[in-house]
Amino acid sequence: MSESDPAVDRFLEGSDAGLTHTAWKRALREDVLLGEACADCGHRSGAPRAACVRCGSRELEPIALPTSGEVITETTIAVPPEGFDGPHTVAIVELDAARIMAGVEESVDIGDSVELVGVLERDDEPGPLFG
Amino acid sequence: MPRASVVGAGMTEFGPHDKTLSELFAEAALPAMADAGVERGDVDALFVGNTLGGTTENDTHLGPKLASHVGLAGVPTQRFEDACATSSNAFKHAVRAVESGPHDVVLVGGVERCTPETGLDTPEMTKAFVSAADRQYEQPAGITFPGVFGLLTKRHMHEYGTTEEQLARVAVKNHANGTLNPRAHFGKETDVESVLDSPLVADPFRLMDCCPFSDGASAVVVASEAFADSFDAPVDVTGIGHATDIVPIADKERLTATHSAREAASQAYEEAEIGADDVDFCELHDCFTGAEVLATEALGFFADGEGGPAAEAGRTELDGEIPINPSGGLKAKGHPIGATGTAQIVELTEQIRGEVGSRQVPEATTGLAHNLGGDTATTLVTVMEART
Numbered sequence: 001m002s003e004s005d006p007a008v009d010r011f012l013e014g015s016d017a018g019l020t021h022t023a024w025k026r027a028l029r030e031d032v033l034l035g036e037a038c039a040d041c042g043h044r045s046g047a048p049r050a051a052c053v054r055c056g057s058r059e060l061e062p063i064a065l066p067t068s069g070e071v072i073t074e075t076t077i078a079v080p081p082e083g084f085d086g087p088h089t090v091a092i093v094e095l096d097a098a099r100i101m102a103g104v105e106e107s108v109d110i111g112d113s114v115e116l117v118g119v120l121e122r123d124d125e126p127g128p129l130f131g
Numbered sequence: 132m133p134r135a136s137v138v139g140a141g142m143t144e145f146g147p148h149d150k151t152l153s154e155l156f157a158e159a160a161l162p163a164m165a166d167a168g169v170e171r172g173d174v175d176a177l178f179v180g181n182t183l184g185g186t187t188e189n190d191t192h193l194g195p196k197l198a199s200h201v202g203l204a205g206v207p208t209q210r211f212e213d214a215c216a217t218s219s220n221a222f223k224h225a226v227r228a229v230e231s232g233p234h235d236v237v238l239v240g241g242v243e244r245c246t247p248e249t250g251l252d253t254p255e256m257t258k259a260f261v262s263a264a265d266r267q268y269e270q271p272a273g274i275t276f277p278g279v280f281g282l283l284t285k286r287h288m289h290e291y292g293t294t295e296e297q298l299a300r301v302a303v304k305n306h307a308n309g310t311l312n313p314r315a316h317f318g319k320e321t322d323v324e325s326v327l328d329s330p331l332v333a334d335p336f337r338l339m340d341c342c343p344f345s346d347g348a349s350a351v352v353v354a355s356e357a358f359a360d361s362f363d364a365p366v367d368v369t370g371i372g373h374a375t376d377i378v379p380i381a382d383k384e385r386l387t388a389t390h391s392a393r394e395a396a397s398q399a400y401e402e403a404e405i406g407a408d409d410v411d412f413c414e415l416h417d418c419f420t421g422a423e424v425l426a427t428e429a430l431g432f433f434a435d436g437e438g439g440p441a442a443e444a445g446r447t448e449l450d451g452e453i454p455i456n457p458s459g460g461l462k463a464k465g466h467p468i469g470a471t472g473t474a475q476i477v478e479l480t481e482q483i484r485g486e487v488g489s490r491q492v493p494e495a496t497t498g499l500a501h502n503l504g505g506d507t508a509t510t511l512v513t514v515m516e517a518r519t
């Protein structure tokens with residue numbers, strides 16, 4: 001493991017706990033996107049796991065992701081699930097090699113630059129909102 | 132080498148059914164048992180798929196309930212849930228169970244009620260379906276299943292130039308095939324213009340790019356190699372592949388690859404000792420038109436990026452080089468989630484037996500089924516061949 005990052009550490013429950021979903025949620029609600037970097041294969045993810053989704057390594061370092069990035073793909077959803085008003089846009093956004101699924105405020109195209117503008121809240125589960 | 136044989140097949144029409152899950156299942160299971168000529172006492176186990184009954188109908192522990200309803204109380208049962216790949220996974224386990232010895236004859240099927248006519252309305256059902264997406268890292272963004280496949284397909288369009296017209300051609304073909312299938316939810320032809328003019332669901336998909344919510348059931352009787360010869364019309368299962376891919380989709384290596392389908396296909400081809408070129412026809416998981424394009428590439432029928440042009444050129448039509456979804460597919464036949472996988476096996480069985488009338492693929496001796504679950508996270512691929 002590399003040097004710990006105080007900007008990340010303040011959300012973690014303890015040095016050995018790794019990145020929990022509770023910590024990830026708390027950070028997102030303060031406009032900080034947390035993720036994990038794999039020490040073995042280098043994969044960066046915005047979805048905390050107990051092991052690297054690509055190589056299975058447990059050597060995952062909690063990291064703060066940039067809050068701006070590029071749209072990799074997007075869709076405008078006209079028939080929303082219960083609890084959402086349509087139409088709304090959902091995208092896969094790449095933030096320094098880590099990709100996450102996020103809501104987007106307005107319609108965007110692949111390749112557009114977007115930045116974190118807020119949080120979607122449903123059933124006590126926050127989701128990042130870009131614009 | 133056969134792993135097992137399908138010796139009986141049955142399914143309901145797909146569409147609205149105002150019946151209980153047990154009643155609906157019986158309408159597939161009893162005909163499958165009659166087709167095989169088996170009765171209580173001949174069937175060693177029941178494997179059954181149902182995806183949403185716990186969520187939508189407060190109905191779980193379905194194994195013994197369905198067994199009781201069809202006269203099989205007492206046999207061991209197993210219920211499966213793998214999103215839309217639910218009953219092909221049940222089928223896989225039935226095949227493995229007779230292949231490896233614990234059972235000789237297994238009844239396997241699926242049942243689901245999803246139509247707004249008989250259950251939840253569309254927003255509630257859309258929410259129930261999306262339970263298969265990642266709870267923490269996908270659902271809060273407001274994603275839906277048309278949205279998941281919209282994301283994958285938009286990327287495919289960006290990388291390869293796949294067009295909305297090419298996607299529409301998939302719907303037109305599957306609707307045409309569906310008109311030849313008396314069990315199809317939709318029995319009406321459509322055209323490219325009507326597809327492109329239908330209301331937006333999740334771009335690039337319009338209503339006519341999307342499969343319907345259906346009610347329905349399907350079932351087959353699987354027998355071991357040792358028992359198969361004692362039945363009238365066995366069709367051999369020669370290969371099965373089953374793989375998963377990373378959830379959430381953002382972490383996948385390549386969004387357009389449907390990696391689990393590639394891995395499952397490679398396993399199934401290897402087990403059956405065949406290649407994509409040997410397949411005479413295919414039933415695949417066209418939950419959305421874009422999903423069919425991605426699947427025809429993942430299964431090796433066309434090179435990456437060629438799935439759209441191939442659909443447009445008619446290469447996947449009933450009289451094309453590789454007929455895809457002669458049943459009408461999920462698009463026209465319908466998609467009662469947990470019943471879809473074994474319904475594909477019913478179509479493979481009846482095509483290979485030469486029993487399907489006007490939608491019969493000529494010389495259909497080798498068929499392939501591709502059943503996908505969740506955000507392309509589970510895929511099962513099954514190869515079936517005429518008994519030689």
Ligand SMILES: [Zn+2]
Pocket residue numbers: 038039040041042043052053054055056057
């Ligand atoms: Zn790794």
